[in-house]
Amino acid sequence: MEETAVNLAAVADTEVYELSIMHLFWQADIVVKTVMIMLIVASVWCWAIIIDKTMRISKVSRKASKFEEAFWSGGSLDDLYDRIGTHPSDPMSSIFVAAMKEWRHASNRALASNGGVNLYERIDRVMQVTLSREIGRLERHLTFLATVGSSATFVGLFGTVWGIMNSFTAIAASKQTSLAVVAPGIAEALFATALGLVAAIPATVAYNKISSDLGKLAGRLDGFSGEFSAIISRQLDEGK
Template sequence: MESTVVDLDAAQGMMDAAELSIWHLFVQADWVVKTVMFILIGASIWCWAIIFEKVTRVRKMQRMAAKFEDAFWSGGALDDLYDRVGQYPADPMSSVFAAAMREWRRAASRGLGNKHGANLQERIERVMHVTVSREMEKMEKYLSFLASVGSSAPFIGLLGTVWGIMNSFTSIAASKQTSLAVVAPGIAEALFATALGLLAAIPATIAYNKISTDLGRYAGRLEAFANEFSAIISRQLDEED
């Protein structure tokens, strides 16, 4: 008899544990809480896709920038380098160089280099800075989504939590029972929504700060190259004068 009682207690404990499993909490949740969970799960998946793409791309652009700088400072003719990369620049730094050389060649073909040196250099600098801004805008695409998820996901999860707790108290009032077993599933569902909110927000916030810092350094690298190339062009114009 005692063995039977123990077996029944063990079976009941297993059933209670199953009812509090993550899948069961999701299935039994109210439709509002389910909607919140779907939103947070989708946002988390999209965040991880953005994080993977941005981290991979930034690393690739850093490697390509280092390769281009080696070619640029190798002492070879800039016209030859432009002929190799000018038509189809593969990275932002190559695009900045190609934009400047394109403006330089356009002015040279019109014989404007010696007569309008100051204006030419100003145009080249403007073209390079516009190209830097355009390329960085491309690299920062979708980055604001990480910031939005990082700031709003906890509150979205909190909405599901508040709604779930309201339903739990409604169940207590309807059943007129204050046992923890009655309210535990509803409260667990509610807290699960908060957990999903934090699960989406924490990686998004960390990744946003890291990627933003890396992109800021890369933008500084592009600006430094643009300034160095502008100095080279200035010296070239002075020699031609």
Template sequence: MENRIVDSVAAGASAMPHDLTPWGLFLQADPIVKTVMLLLVLASIWCWAIIIDKVRRLRRLKAQADAFEDSFWSGGPLDDLYEEVGKRPQDPMSAVFAAGMREWRRSAGRPGVVDSRGGLQQRIERVMAVTVGRELVQIERYMTFLASVGSTAPFIGLFGTVWGIMNSFAAIAGTKSTNLAVVAPGIAEALFATALGLVAAIPAVLAYNKISSDINKYGARLDAFSSEFGAILSRQLEEAA
């Protein structure tokens, strides 16, 4: 009897996973749990790539906007500034300025056409508003992916958790034993899948909130510049009338 107990304990010990590192848990996992883990890891890597790209881009855009506003408000002729940045705008703010100046020149330069001040002003404002929207769409690209990962990754990890626990119950039913050596592998896989889901979701949610706030502030800055530039053109129209 004593020998049987010793043999049972030894068998249980040998059934325990020898490698409890993340890589070991992945290798020992069920194929479905492995798929869940791979999806979560790939989603996390892609999220971090998006986060780094957005942070760098927003910093660059803010610096470019500061430099452009310094040139715009320096008091120099707008025509000279347009000749400098109009053909190839380097940032959204200069693109908004170029769109407004392009419409101004196109309407004011048509010989023999008498254009109403209200109609020209509305067209300029509409063109700049369209440009602002188009530029913001480019800046917000891939933000939906961050939101999707932040909201779905915990549930994907939960699916891996449920599947791992199901494997544990299946092992219990197959061996008719509640020995820790029987249930531990499935539980370890389940907890690891849950952890990966949280690792993917938490940075995605935090980054989405922060980057969305920064994009909204930058969009408000573009709208403010568009309104100020429209007011300047409107005054020039009134002076030319």
């Protein structure tokens, strides 16, 4: 009896080993294995993008708050521009620097009083272009998250279908209907679907969250551009 129990335990351990994740991967068909590798790489790349975007948006928001505090402190805008210099570190200060650079360029050429309307339009256009460029930089690689979120499940499903087809082929070749014959192949196939979900779910959730955060940031930057345009407009009117 003891020997039988030992043998059963050994068989159980062998079955667990054979159905381990690494064993399922190495014993999979070349097509299923390729699908698994693609999904694993896509998942790793998605997480790299998620971490990078989350940290970058948080950093940009903090710097924008710090810049707004300095901008609305009542100090000289020229002094603020000189402190920031020509290398701003966040989108909001980039918009400010672009506008001030155009303003100074016009003032140096004595255009502020002669062509105030055209100057205002140029400054507003420069701010909008800068805003679009900065948001575009923050949105880089987001399309990859959207693509993985919408297609990874179907890629995993393709691997599942292919693995199940191989399992039915094994049934036909062995002429046995025992579950033990098809269980490894079905397990490999379902593992591909699981990897597809592991890649798709975080990508979809992160894409929606990051897109929402970028939308709020874009609105914040657009609001600053509008307020700064109003300040420039008043100064141009006073200079007439």
